[in-house]
Amino acid sequence: MNSKNYHQKKRFGQHWLVNKKILEKIKEIAVLNENDFILEIGPGKGALTAKLLDSKIKKLHAVELDNDLINLLNDKFNNNDKFSLQHGDILSVNLDSINKKITKVIANIPYNITGPILDIFIGRLGIIRNCNYEKIIFLMQKDVVDRILSKEGSPNAGALSIRMQLLSKIKKICDVPPSSFSPPPKVFSSLVVFEPINDNLRLDISLEKYIDKLLRISFNSRRKMLRNTLNSILSNEEMNELSESSKVCFKLRPQDISINQWIKLAENCIKIKK
Ligand SMILES: C[S@@+](CC[C@H](N)C(=O)[O-])C[C@H]1O[C@@H](n2cnc3c(N)ncnc32)[C@H](O)[C@@H]1O
Numbered sequence: 154m155n156s157k158n159y160h161q162k163k164r165f166g167q168h169w170l171v172n173k174k175i176l177e178k179i180k181e182i183a184v185l186n187e188n189d190f191i192l193e194i195g196p197g198k199g200a201l202t203a204k205l206l207d208s209k210i211k212k213l214h215a216v217e218l219d220n221d222l223i224n225l226l227n228d229k230f231n232n233n234d235k236f237s238l239q240h241g242d243i244l245s246v247n248l249d250s251i252n253k254k255i256t257k258v259i260a261n262i263p264y265n266i267t268g269p270i271l272d273i274f275i276g277r278l279g280i281i282r283n284c285n286y287e288k289i290i291f292l293m294q295k296d297v298v299d300r301i302l303s304k305e306g307s308p309n310a311g312a313l314s315i316r317m318q319l320l321s322k323i324k325k326i327c328d329v330p331p332s333s334f335s336p337p338p339k340v341f342s343s344l345v346v347f348e349p350i351n352d353n354l355r356l357d358i359s360l361e362k363y364i365d366k367l368l369r370i371s372f373n374s375r376r377k378m379l380r381n382t383l384n385s386i387l388s389n390e391e392m393n394e395l396s397e398s399s400k401v402c403f404k405l406r407p408q409d410i411s412i413n414q415w416i417k418l419a420e421n422c423i424k425i426k427k
Pocket residue numbers: 165166167168169170171194195196197198199200201202216217218219241242243244260261262263264266
C-alpha cells in the first residue's frame with residue numbers, strides 16, 4: 154500500500170491534520186528535549202510524526218490501528234532510529250515495557266474513542282496511573298474540551314470536568330476549525346495540554362474513590378437536588394449532618410458544587426459512615 158492508493162477510513166476517525174501552523178504549534182507547546190520519550194497515538198500518514206521527529210528527542214513510539222498504514226509509515230521513517238511503530242489498538246495494546254519511560258503523549262486523537270483515551274491517559278479517580286507523563290497534548294473535539302474546563306454553575310459542568318480537573322492541570326491552547334483537516338470533521342476541535350498531577354501528590358486514593366461514587370450517584374440525575382439523589386446512600390439524619398459539616402446546601406444540583414465542596418462532602422461522608 155502506498156500513499157496514493159490508500160483510502161481513508163471513517164470508522165478509524167481518520168482526519169489528517171493538514172494545517173501547517175497547527176502542526177508547528179503542537180511541536181512548539183510540546184517543548185521537546187533530548188530526554189523526551191514520546192508516545193504518539195494514531196500517527197496516520199505521519200504528518201505530525203515527521204514534525205515531532207524533526208526535534209531533539211530521545212524516542213518516538215507510535216501506535217496505529219490501521220494495518221494499511223503500517224508499511225507506509227515504516228517506509229517513511231525506516232531510517233530514523235528514534236522511531237518505533239506498534240500495530241494495535243491504543244485501548245488494549247500492552248505498553249508495560251515503555252510506560253514508565255514515556256514523558257509526553259501527543260495525538261490528533263480519533264474522536265470516536267475520546268472518552269476511553271482520556272480514561273487511560275489522564276486516568277480515573279481511585280486508580281493510580283503509575284507513570285510519569287509530564288504533558289499530554291491532544292487535538293480533540295472542542296465541545297469535549299469546553300466541557301472538561303467548565304466550572305461549577307455552568308450547565309456543562311459534570312462528572313467528567315471534575316474528574317479531569319482533579320487529575321490534571323488543563324490548558325486550552327486554541328480552537329482549530331474543520332478546514333485544518335482532510336477530510337474536515339463535522340465539528341470544531343481544540344488543542345489542549347494536560348499536565349497530570351503526580352501520583353504521590355494526588356488525594357488519598359480511597360477519598361478519590363468516594364468522590365467518584367458521589368459523582369456517579371448525583372450526576373446520574375443531574376436535574377435533581379443533592380438531597381434527592383444522595384438519599385440512596387444516606388438517611389435524612391446523615392444528610393443533615395453532612396450538609397452542616399461540609400457547608401453544602403443539599404437543595405443544590407450537582408453542577409453547582411465546586412471541586413473543593415466535592416472533596417469536603419466525600420471526606421465528611423466517609424467520617425459519618427465509619
Ligand atoms: C485523526 S487521525 C490523526 C492522524 C495523524 N496523526 C494526523 O494528525 O494527521 C487518527 C489516527 O488514529 C488511528 N486510530 C484510530 N483508532 C485507533 C486506535 N484504537 N488505536 C490506535 N490508532 C487508532 C487512525 O487510523 C488515524 O491514523
